Amino acid sequence: MTENQTLKIAVLGGTGKEGSGLAMRWAMNGYSIIIGSRDGERAAAHATEMNAKLGKNQAVGMGNPEAATQADLVVLSVPYTAHQATLESVKEQLQGKILIDITVPLQPPKVRTVHLPEGKSAALEAQALLGEGVKVVAAFQNVSAEQLVDPNHVVDCDVLVCGNDAEAKATVIKLVKTTGMKGVDAGSLANAVAIEALTPVLLYINKAYGIKSSGIRITGI
Ligand SMILES: NC(=O)c1ccc[n+]([C@@H]2O[C@H](COP(=O)([O-])OP(=O)(O)OC[C@H]3O[C@@H](n4cnc5c(N)ncnc54)[C@H](OP(=O)(O)O)[C@@H]3O)[C@@H](O)[C@H]2O)c1
DSSP states (O other), X not given: OOHHHHOEEEEETTTXXXXXXXXXXXXXXXXXXXXXXXXXXXXXHHHXXXXXXXXXXXXXXXXXXXXXXXXXXXXXXXXXXXXXXXXXXXXXXXXXXXXXXXXXXXXXXXXXXOOOOTTSSHHHHHHHHHOTTSEEEEOOTTSOGGGGSSTTSXXXXXXXXXXXXXXXXXXXXXXXXXXXXXXXXXXXXXXXXXXXXXXXXXXXXXXXXXXXXXXXOOOOO
């Protein structure tokens, strides 16, 4: 069996726009996907839909805590307003695992203006809440869900990846590659402040230029 076939990835909030796009790409690459939701039935229905599109049974769906229990690696893809509550609901289940936090702390209605939350960044808040037993890695904040809708579409942007555990970061950079994008090592988790803050800037650019999904590209590597 390849590593892809043995690694189970849970996407909490995988019923939503960003999470389902990423989940679909990983499923297409052979990863076992667990869709997590506040509602296990909604998650199961979403997984069934995914499997129908894939033509194979690569995904299952369940409630967030059960999804986090069964997974080897967990992705958090919920709005910032649900960030703390979702993390609290899976804190115990995440211990010893990698958590990829893709949350952007937007502050509606001013989503095109940078807003730093109390803990400076969502990923730093996640690490503080979960404790050192969880390897929090921040990634994908600057990738528009619009780009992920068609799983065969090649996304024209890079993914900044930051975290305090080098091995966990390397695992995530490898996972980014399987989505068709390039993961770039962007340093320690403290740098999530800048990465998360780029998203409102991209949302501003989208509006200013009448486009849906601007992205970032790192040159010179
Ligand atoms: N959309 C983008 O283009 C994009 C790009 C980069 C990063 N992000 C970040 O990715 C995360 C997810 O974005 P999204 O656009 O996929 O969000 P979304 O579709 O609005 O929500 C994702 C999922 O989160 C759960 N959820 C929604 N409201 C909730 C609440 N009040 N309490 C608990 N769970 C709730 C829902 O799952 P259940 O109802 O099934 O539990 C929902 O399907 C956000 O933090 C966003 O900033 C988004």
